[in-house]
Amino acid sequence: AQKITQTQPGMFVQEKEAVTLDCTYDTSDPSYGLFWYKQPSSGEMIFLIYQGSYDQQNATEGRYSLNFQKARKSANLVISASQLGDSAMYFCAMRELGTGGFKTIFGAGTRLFVKA
Amino acid sequence: NAGVMQNPRHLVRRRGQEARLRCSPMKGHSHVYWYRQLPEEGLKFMVYLQKENIIDESGMPKERFSAEFPKEGPSILRIQQVVRGDSAAYFCASSPRETSGTDTQYFGPGTRLTVL
Numbered sequence: 001a002q003k004i005t006q007t008q009p010g011m012f013v014q015e016k017e018a019v020t021l022d023c024t025y026d027t028s029d030p031s032y033g034l035f036w037y038k039q040p041s042s043g044e045m046i047f048l049i050y051q052g053s054y055d056q057q058n059a060t061e062g063r064y065s066l067n068f069q070k071a072r073k074s075a076n077l078v079i080s081a082s083q084l085g086d087s088a089m090y091f092c093a094m095r096e097l098g099t100g101g102f103k104t105i106f107g108a109g110t111r112l113f114v115k116a
Numbered sequence: 117n118a119g120v121m122q123n124p125r126h127l128v129r130r131r132g133q134e135a136r137l138r139c140s141p142m143k144g145h146s147h148v149y150w151y152r153q154l155p156e157e158g159l160k161f162m163v164y165l166q167k168e169n170i171i172d173e174s175g176m177p178k179e180r181f182s183a184e185f186p187k188e189g190p191s192i193l194r195i196q197q198v199v200r201g202d203s204a205a206y207f208c209a210s211s212p213r214e215t216s217g218t219d220t221q222y223f224g225p226g227t228r229l230t231v232l
Contacts, residue, residue, distance in 0.1 A: 004158075035220075045159070045207060045223035091158050103175060104149075104221065106158035 002027045004094050004107035012113045013082045020067070021077040021110045023092030031097040034075040035104065036066065039089040048090075051075055053097075079112075087114045120145075120210050120224035121190075128230045135195040135202070137227045141210030148191040149221055150183060153205040165191060198231045205229075 003026040013019035025034065036048040051059045051066045059066040067076040079086055092107040121140040129135050141148050146167050151159040161175040165185035176183065180198075185191040195202055205228050209221035 037223075042225075043205065043228070044225045045209075047220050047222070050220065093159075103161035103164065103172065104159075105161070106151075108158045109156075 002029070002032075002094060002096055002105050004092055004105050006092055006107035006110050008110045009108075010111045010113065012115060013079075014115050015084060016081055018078060018080045019082055019112065021079070021090050021092075021112065023075045023077065023107060025073050025075060025092075025094050027073075027094065027096055029096040029098040033095045033097060034066070034068070035093040035095070036064070036075075036077045037091045037093060037106075038086075039091065039109070041088070045091075049077070082114045084114050084116060087112055120208055120222050122206075122208050122224035122227050124227060125225060126228050126230070128232060129198050130232050131199055132197050135198050135229055135231075137193040137195075137206050137208075137229070139191040139193070139208030139210075139224060141191070141208075142212075142222055145210035145212050145222075147211045148185050149209040149211075150191075150193050151207045151209065153207060153226070155204070159207060162193070195229075198229075200231045203229055203231045 005024045032053045034051045038046045038048055049059050049061045049064045049066050051068045058068050063080045065078045089109045089111050091109045093104050095104045123138050148165045150162040153159045163176050163183045164172040168187050180196045182194045205226045207226045208224045211221050
């Protein structure tokens with residue numbers, strides 16, 4: 001069964017420092033996609049970054065990078081040079097591309113607090 | 117190009133009433149997904165629809181909940197005889213086609229349902 005685990009309910013980081021948000025997943029499907037979304041206090045879901053299971057390189061999008069370790073089934077999000085506006089909930093998500101149908105499974109989220 | 121639209125943004129209902137949540141996908145998108153987010157939790161998949169068809173409703177509660185995506189007009193998530201446990205944020209997402217690989221689901225701002 002597919003599963004996403006985010007073990008950090010809350011994280012603090014100093015402004016301008018880097019922070020890593022952990023995500024582990026479980027799937028038996030060799031073909032899957034991993035996503036990170038940001039949910040600020042206003043409530044909308046903002047897509048940040050995507051990693052495919054067959055991608056050879058770690059995905060990067062501006063200050064966001066995904067540390068993909070396939071053997072460990074982890075897909076940690078790294079935010080470099082944190083900004084106050086990065087304070088939000090962050091959700092890791094997975095979609096099985098072979099057998100998972102059409103649903104995206106979300107983790108419970110990590111709340112990030114950026115300190116000035 | 118407007119994003120995914122959801123209305124109302126906030127909805128208050130008394131126990132036993134009906135709640136209707138609307139979602140207009142992005143222009144050119146014909147696939148709609150509904151998710152529910154309980155307080156302090158991640159999103160849970162409910163249903164996936166294409167125009168006039170329900171493709172996957174494996175996440176829908178068996179009773180009181182229904183969804184449709186007519187040929188014309190928005191997708192509707194309908195909750196009959198609401199109970200306090202239905203209080204949650206309901207998110208709609210759309211994609212231009214059956215989501216696979218890097219196809220991203222674009223989320224609307226959500227409807228926050230409060231049942232008194």
